Amino acid sequence: MTVDNPVSRSAPYQLNNVTVPTPSAQVETLTPSAAANLASFHAYLRSSKRILALVGAGLSASSGLPTFRGTGGLWRNHDAMELATPEAFSNDPSLVWQFYSARREAALRAIPNKAHYALAELARRMPEFLTLTQNVDGLSTRANHPPNQLLHLHGSLFSLKCTSFYCDFQQENNFTHPLTPELAIASEMSALYAHIPQSGLPHCPKCRTGLLRPGVVWFGEALPWRVVKTADDFISAGKVDLILVIGTSGTVYPAAGYVDRIRMQGGKVAVFNIDVDDNESEDSFWEADSSDSYANRTKWTFEGDAAEWVPLALEPLTGPVEVQETGNGERSSLF
Known part of the structure; x- marks a missing residue:
């Protein structure tokens, strides 16, 4: 198999510039507590000005790549x-x-999934958004994630x-x-x-x-200094309102270190993972008085496939993400 740079073959995005997107039909299938949890997160997301995403292998699981x-x-x-x-x-x-x-x-x-495209679109729409990926698979790059808002903590296969x-x-x-x-x-x-x-x-x-x-980055080697410094500078430049921990545990390093620093700033945490540790769960899963209330929340957890949860969670800022395969086997996104 010979592949000539798949990035250059990717179909361009077709944006409809929707400012008030129609809620995804997937919301209708959620349980009342899950829907209230999502509504509370959406309310806080809309108020967030600076966001950091820390992603791991679970982001690419739906693309068919094993951890x-x-x-x-x-x-x-x-x-x-x-x-x-x-x-x-x-x-x-x-x-x-x-x-x-x-x-x-x-x-x-493998081909990028909806979560890759949702993060890429959020980066285009939010200048103060940064993705720190532990993945080396190149799928975020192939989803056209803006390179100046994508840091590869462990390098890249490519x-x-x-x-x-x-x-x-x-x-x-x-x-x-x-x-x-x-x-x-x-x-x-x-x-x-x-x-x-x-x-x-x-x-x-x-x-x-x-x-x-x-x-x-091989075992025994240091993480890339430029990447670590850029992430540190982003956190130090001002309060980070929200950290998205996607497809990786928020309780082990390096994720735990970034989570702790953002919490110390007063920021909140959202975890998206197939397996959510009991320690990662929020005691008060949803607010009984108002599904839009987030004042007493410090964390949201979304247990399941990141490829489904992340686009749904980011929908208020990105609009609905639909992924279609192009004739060359790549995927393009329609918003």
């Missing part, structure tokens, strides 16, 4: 976590590159950098697949593992000697 530590934790009987280290790359770059080539293809076969100490080459959004003809074998899951010599692995086009490596 790194979940059922996709093995690749050809190799522990994926053991392959995601600088030491593994140094010892056997052929094995590590085949693993990441297979991951790149899986991500390219970023490349030279491993030579004397070379500073880096490249973002390289969606070519496979990167070399020899790496095509990584997509053949039934094939026996075959060692690829270094001459058949991606090399730096700048220095022409160093091997390229995936631009992801």
